[in-house]
Amino acid sequence: xxxxxxxxxxxxxxxxxxxxxxxxxxxxxxxxxxxxxxxxxxxxxxxxxxxxxxxxxxxxxxxxxxxxxxxxxxxxxxxxxxxxxxxxxxxxxxxxxxxxxxxxxxxxxxxxxxxxxxxxxxxxxxxxxxxxxxxxxxxxxxxxxxxxxxxxxxxxxxxxxxxxxxxxxxxxxxxxxxxxxxxxxxxxxxxxxxxxxxxxxxxxxxxxxxxxxxxxxxxxxxxxxxxxxxxxxxxxxxxxxxxxxxxxxxxxxxxxxxxxxxxxxxxxxxxxxxxxxxxxxxxxxxxxxxxxxxxxxxxxxxxxxxxxxxxxxxxxxxxxxxxxxxxxxxxxxxxxxxx
Amino acid sequence: xxxxxxxxxxxxxxxxxxxxxxxxxxxxxxxxxxxxxxxxxxxxxxxxxxxxxxxxxxxxxxxxxxxxxxxxxxxxxxxxxxxxxxxxxxxxxxxxxxxxxxxxxxxxxxxxxxxxxxxxxxxxxxxxxxxxxxxxxxxxxxxxxxxxxxxxxxxxxxxxxxxxxxxxxxxxxxxxxxxxxxxxxxxxxxxxxxxxxxxxxxxxxxxxxxxxxxxxxxxxxxxxxxxxxxxxxxxxxxxxxxxxxxxxxxxxxxxxxxxxxxxxxxxxxxxxxxxxxxxxxxxxxxxxxxxxxxxxxxxxxxxxxxxxxxxxxxxxxxxxxxxxxxxxxxxxxxxxxxx
Numbered sequence: 264x265x266x267x268x269x270x271x272x273x274x275x276x277x278x279x280x281x282x283x284x285x286x287x288x289x290x291x292x293x294x295x296x297x298x299x300x301x302x303x304x305x306x307x308x309x310x311x312x313x314x315x316x317x318x319x320x321x322x323x324x325x326x327x328x329x330x331x332x333x334x335x336x337x338x339x340x341x342x343x344x345x346x347x348x349x350x351x352x353x354x355x356x357x358x359x360x361x362x363x364x365x366x367x368x369x370x371x372x373x374x375x376x377x378x379x380x381x382x383x384x385x386x387x388x389x390x391x392x393x394x395x396x397x398x399x400x401x402x403x404x405x406x407x408x409x410x411x412x413x414x415x416x417x418x419x420x421x422x423x424x425x426x427x428x429x430x431x432x433x434x435x436x437x438x439x440x441x442x443x444x445x446x447x448x449x450x451x452x453x454x455x456x457x458x459x460x461x462x463x464x465x466x467x468x469x470x471x472x473x474x475x476x477x478x479x480x481x482x483x484x485x486x487x488x489x490x491x492x493x494x495x496x497x498x499x500x501x502x503x504x505x506x507x508x509x510x511x512x513x514x515x516x517x518x519x520x521x522x523x524x525x526x527x528x529x530x531x532x533x534x535x536x537x538x539x540x541x542x543x544x545x546x547x548x549x550x551x552x553x554x555x556x557x558x559x560x561x562x563x564x565x566x567x568x569x570x571x572x573x574x575x576x577x578x579x580x581x582x583x584x585x586x587x588x589x590x591x592x593x594x595x596x597x598x599x600x601x602x
Numbered sequence: 603x604x605x606x607x608x609x610x611x612x613x614x615x616x617x618x619x620x621x622x623x624x625x626x627x628x629x630x631x632x633x634x635x636x637x638x639x640x641x642x643x644x645x646x647x648x649x650x651x652x653x654x655x656x657x658x659x660x661x662x663x664x665x666x667x668x669x670x671x672x673x674x675x676x677x678x679x680x681x682x683x684x685x686x687x688x689x690x691x692x693x694x695x696x697x698x699x700x701x702x703x704x705x706x707x708x709x710x711x712x713x714x715x716x717x718x719x720x721x722x723x724x725x726x727x728x729x730x731x732x733x734x735x736x737x738x739x740x741x742x743x744x745x746x747x748x749x750x751x752x753x754x755x756x757x758x759x760x761x762x763x764x765x766x767x768x769x770x771x772x773x774x775x776x777x778x779x780x781x782x783x784x785x786x787x788x789x790x791x792x793x794x795x796x797x798x799x800x801x802x803x804x805x806x807x808x809x810x811x812x813x814x815x816x817x818x819x820x821x822x823x824x825x826x827x828x829x830x831x832x833x834x835x836x837x838x839x840x841x842x843x844x845x846x847x848x849x850x851x852x853x854x855x856x857x858x859x860x861x862x863x864x865x866x867x868x869x870x871x872x873x874x875x876x877x878x879x880x881x882x883x884x885x886x887x888x889x890x891x892x893x894x895x896x897x898x899x900x901x902x903x904x905x906x907x908x909x910x911x912x913x914x915x916x917x918x919x920x921x922x923x924x925x926x927x928x929x930x931x932x933x934x935x936x937x938x939x940x941x
Binding site: 294304305581586589596 | 633636637640641643644654655878881882885886888889890892893894895896897898900901902910913914915917918920923924925926927928931932935
């Protein structure tokens with residue numbers, strides 16, 4: 264694993280692919296590799312891209328990658344597929360559009376699917392991004408489909424989050440936008456040659472202005488301490504108003520403007536310690552997530568074989584309520600640890 | 603709280619609304635109320651409904667509710683909105699279509715949005731469903747938008763899960779379907795008067811047959827023990843093949859067939875101990891989730907004020923890697939508990 268990590272640092276692409284597989288499968292010893300790589304992270308600019316089905320994300324990612332390559336920058340693309348939580352099997356979206364990029368050694372493409380373990384995808388995504396960062400790519404683009412937890416996970420790892428919309432995606436779209444707008448640093452209306460594009464852009468701008476600049480609230484984080492969770496520091500001070508960019512990715516239109524917007528956001532974050540603050544937020548969220556997962560693993564490792572089953576049976580038969588059951592399970596750990 | 607719970611059991615709708623608010627806000631003492639209600643649960647048939655934006659979920663839920671009312675059954679509708687993880691503010695989808703139901707005392711409609719706390723929505727959803735169940739409703743319908751964690755949460759609470767599709771929602775839809783099909787007990791192609799409906803239905807049927815009956819794998823759950831997570835027992839033994847129903851909800855078309863399909867699935871589950879097994883799976887997943895949340899809460903309650911901040915700073919400056927940081931935080935709890 265140590266050799267593998269060193270090969271990755273030396274630019275070996277096969278070693279990179281192997282290490283990523285080890286990370287995804289949580290192989291033994293993979294932490295050693297991650298530990299060696301960690302000090303070498305912090306170079307890549309991490310870009311998250313998300314949007315509802317039908318917005319043309321893959322085409323956009325491809326065009327963006329081409330634009331970065333034209334500037335001489337290396338690019339890693341991570342396509343995260345959160346759609347199959349039950350089998351662990353990955354049926355990944357249409358990667359065919361990305362074939363334009365094949366054969367270019369400055370581009371590395373990787374697909375990843377959730378294995379169904381809660382929090383597993385978020386953690387693996389972070390670790391994979393770190394490996395790609397340490398491997399020296401200038402840009403790491405993380406693409407995901409969906410409108411739920413996966414976006415939140417991306418925001419917690421990316422520096423610049425791009426939300427992609429398209430005209431005419433149906434009447435529930437407003438509801439989705441409401442939540443997703445808050446995570447956007449840059450908004451893209453792709454397929455801008457379609458009817459309805461003006462009203463989509465107008466709608467987005469109105470919602471952005473309504474939500475701007477700082478009507479946001481503090482929220483209590485899941486571990487009970489006060490923590491401000493922000494989509495990006497940009498929203499709260501210094502007044503970063505997410506730009507709305509029109510693109511027709513299949514024609515390459517608007518890509519230049521998008522590259523410029525990402526660069527502007529990057530410059531914005533480098534001012535006034537904002538990047539430092541954003542990284543701290545990311546680290547805090549990650550540590551809390553991982554501590555949570557470890558704690559439950561520890562508890563279940565000390566639980567006698569039939570305890571969980573017994574408690575489950577009692578709750579199922581309504582002779583025990585869930586909260587009391589939780590308390591019984593928790594009591595177990597403390598006794599054990601105190602020994 | 604005890605009085606409130608008793609009033610809910612007696613059919614008091616105001617008390618019901620107040621208790622639900624208490625549950626959503628995790629008010630002090632709410633567990634007492636839930637404990638009183640818990641033995642009275644198990645009556646309602648819990649139906650989960652999910653689908654991508656633009657599929658017409660709200661219309662379908664409304665029509666389904668009307669059909670149940672016509673049969674003399676009482677209905678509770680819970681609209682779960684997972685779209686705003688950052689503000690805690692709820693911008694709920696279009697509930698206007700549900701106005702047809704207003705004034706009917708046999709119908710109770712409730713909207714809920716995530717408060718941003720990880721796992722908070724899943725837990726609150728389960729508790730709210732239980733309260734509605736104990737309040738005596740014959741059918742509890744839980745509706746959610748999105749294509750991610752929210753569906754998984756619904757499956758973990760519902761007995762019959764309905765996945766709604768519609769023709770012509772864009773080219774990424776295939777990717778979404780792949781994951782979502784696995785959670786479906788009944789598939790609905792709504793807006794079946796639109797062009798492309800035949801190909802949507804055909805596509806779904808092909809995917810269903812490919813995935814049938816039991817090519818599913820065991821997966822290792824997040825707490826490290828082997829656990830079979832299934833969309834429903836129906837998929838794995840006894841050969842429940844999810845039917846594909848065409849509807850035009852706005853015209854009331856296909857609703858009768860949908861009601862019949864839900865009833866068939868219900869009968870299927872009541873055979874051969876399947877319902878018992880499904881409930882046990884639900885209970886197990888819930889207990890594990892709640893134990894996890896409690897454990898992290900406990901750890902952070904004993905952590906000295908600046909510990910987390912210090913560790914975060916070291917990770918951010920790359921002088922400490924994340925895994926070692928996690929270990930440092932975990933070590934803390936064990937020392938403390940052992941005292």
